[in-house]
Amino acid sequence: MVKHMDRTKRSWTTRQDAKQKRKSDVRNLVDGMVIPTDRIIEAMEILIQPGDRVVLEGNNQKQASFLSEALARANPNILFDLHMILSSISRPEHLDLFERGIASKVDFAYAGPQSLRMAQMVEDGKVTMGEIHTYIELYGRLFIDLIPSVALVAADKADRFGNLYTGPNTEETPTLIEAAAFRDGIVIVQVNELIDELPRVDIPGSWIDYVVVADEPYELEPLFTRDPRHITDIQILQAMMIIRGIYEKHEVQSLNHGIGYNTAAIELLLPTYGESLGLKGKICKHWALNPHPTMIPAIESGWVDSMHCFGGEVGMEKYVEARRDVFFNGSDGSMRSNRTLSQMAGQYAVDLFIGSTLQMDSEGNSSTVTRGRLAGYGGAPNMGHDPGGRRHSTPAWLNMMTSDEPLARGKKLVVQVVETFQSGNKPVFVESLDAIDVKNDTGLATAPVMIYGDDVTHVVTEEGIAYLYKIDSMEKRREAIAAIAGVTEIGKTITSDKIEELRRDGFVAYPEDLDIRRSDAKRSLLAAKSVEELVEWSDGLYEPPAKFRSW
């Protein structure tokens, strides 16, 4: 054994010591674990220090809005050069931090609601880009090389010991806290209220350093509510094809849906069209999904065995509580969500992901970027890919095997559903993705592709389904996509003889190949045609936010 002479000189508690120093510097300002509401900025200016890596809770639903507003008001002469880590850059003050010079670098997953300012500030040199991640990647890096020195998060309720109740909107809070708390980071939690007894403890107080009662409840967006009134006949036709030509054909039992109207149509067709095909109990039993209000009729009709949620949905709390056979509810009755675990489940554990996109090239690569904007990814690429390391088999996964090689594997189903033209008459199918221009304009390391073509197993349009998983040549892949690309330029590249051949060989299916009459695709098939009818289905338990009430 080689013994280092200076071994005794090194301290192994520098992080802990530094944390204790900061905590002792605020002791006159705080009352135990509680930071007074009106002294939060002062406290932050001591507890956070220039150059710190700060993870700020903000995803597409729940926002630590009190803490983000307070941080943006800090004195940039005291707090500067912060490295922010945000799942989603959604609120104006997330970028005000950079405009004011408080923060300089960012790592994030999604910036849709601030995508123009984001692009501008990168161009102006006000933001130094780290990387753009998927949710799972970002959560993972919190434990590897983006370990936060400070976590700023939100909870519904806390007690005086710092125990937290986060309930249906638990989302990513436990993950962000864990990464900071166990590496001597400082955890500050904004709470809507401080009470004596919590409904249940979602996060233990020993992980928490400070709580502060926010002046207003944290921001929460009803992001997963789709009003059935806006579902069109074309979306219903697509939904019928998907149920018949994908879910039934491959016996899809576990899945995740995107948040578009086309997937809402599928949800509302299960109790009507799905029922008429005798599919109840055979498909769509297990879900990694937020509590979509449009799932209510399927749940009420007994289609759903289980549903694990990334987050909650405003107005669904009582309904979810009353259906505890389906949801993950605590001993107090209310739901517990978990964004990290549900994303991971959606990545590894389900048979199928289906979502929409704005652009797809002739090889099936898809992207939702717009020129001049920097929006990132969120969670779609986690769920919208085939995790190569998967081992467990299900009928749907095995059904994707196309060879009888001894080591042949199955595949997760990754389905893209689009109409051939977006609004404004823009073709969805294009020769080259705008993502490539965005890469060149912004200097990103890779083009911001949302779902890679080689992961996509099926593409669905109003024309039909392309079964890409069956195809091994790039040429045939282009043909199958062209066969369902309608009158876009890509669609015009294929002859009707060729289409007949593709349909005959089972690479493409049109509605008639699936025994679907286009004229049957009517709104009357929807189990609920309005938010009001969803409320009726729920026995009045669903309480839609005001903006969705028309009565």
Place this chain on the structure above:
Amino acid sequence: MKSAFLFPGQGSQRPEFLHELSKCAAVSETLEEANDLLGESVFNFHSKEALASTKAVQISLLTAGVAAYRAFDLERIQPDVVGGHSVGAFGAAVAAGVMEFKDALKIVGKRGELMEQAFPVGYGMGVVLGLEAHQLELLIAQTVDKQYPVFMSNQNAPDQLTISGALPGIQKVLVEVQQNGARCASLLNVSTPSHCPLLSSVSDTLLKELHAVSFNPPSVPYVGNRNARLLFTPDEIRQDLAESVSSAVQWHDASSVLYENGVRLFIEMPPGNVLTRLADRAFPDAKALSVTENGFDDCLFVAERQRLKKRKGTNYIW
């Protein structure tokens, strides 16, 4: 939730529009002030005949915008941010307290004159609907030669763009875009190639003129025409006011930046509703009102309600 006051540019005027302003002390005082400054009645500038002149249009647009802004101010309604399209930017600058009305009126008159004199004949503008900027730019590059220069100018919506330059070149581009996917393309009734480099000498003169008047720090941020950024200093705003006339107005991006900064209530100062329509289309979940269309009282009512609902501390941090 924040509110923005928007000030329209040329194209929103119609004959006698100053008579449509609400009848209140702030409006009549502003009109009188304009009369004094101009040395003649401002009503001489808004008749059908007078509006043939760019200078008259700009003077009457500025007067209308400032009068309406002052009417809100009198009711203690201030926006969180301001923005104006082209000459409307001067109204926005006055509303933000950056310039005084008297200076703005003088400079806007000069601006109109310079624009009229720069290219008296053979130049103008066109509008193209249904193409995106990168598509239009490519078609212009393929179509136009040096003899008859054409530039892409204002981006009012992602698929509503203008072009500026020499008329024969514009005609060629209009034909070309219609053969390449544009939904609609036509000549605008404008005789100046505004918002393109052909007017860079106008910008130079304006910058000198603007340096001769006093500029103050804005009371609320002003969104720039040229770069669609919020501007916080007198220097940046002066530069934007001068250079806007020879640069493309990035209106879609400018209003998107307002939206991303939390603006959910847009109120368009008179005349017209051009900017209201654009905001309605671009931001379906925001509220967009026009004083001309909805009336001053309704706009005031909504603005007051919004002020009450506003979170404390969501104003801009300086």
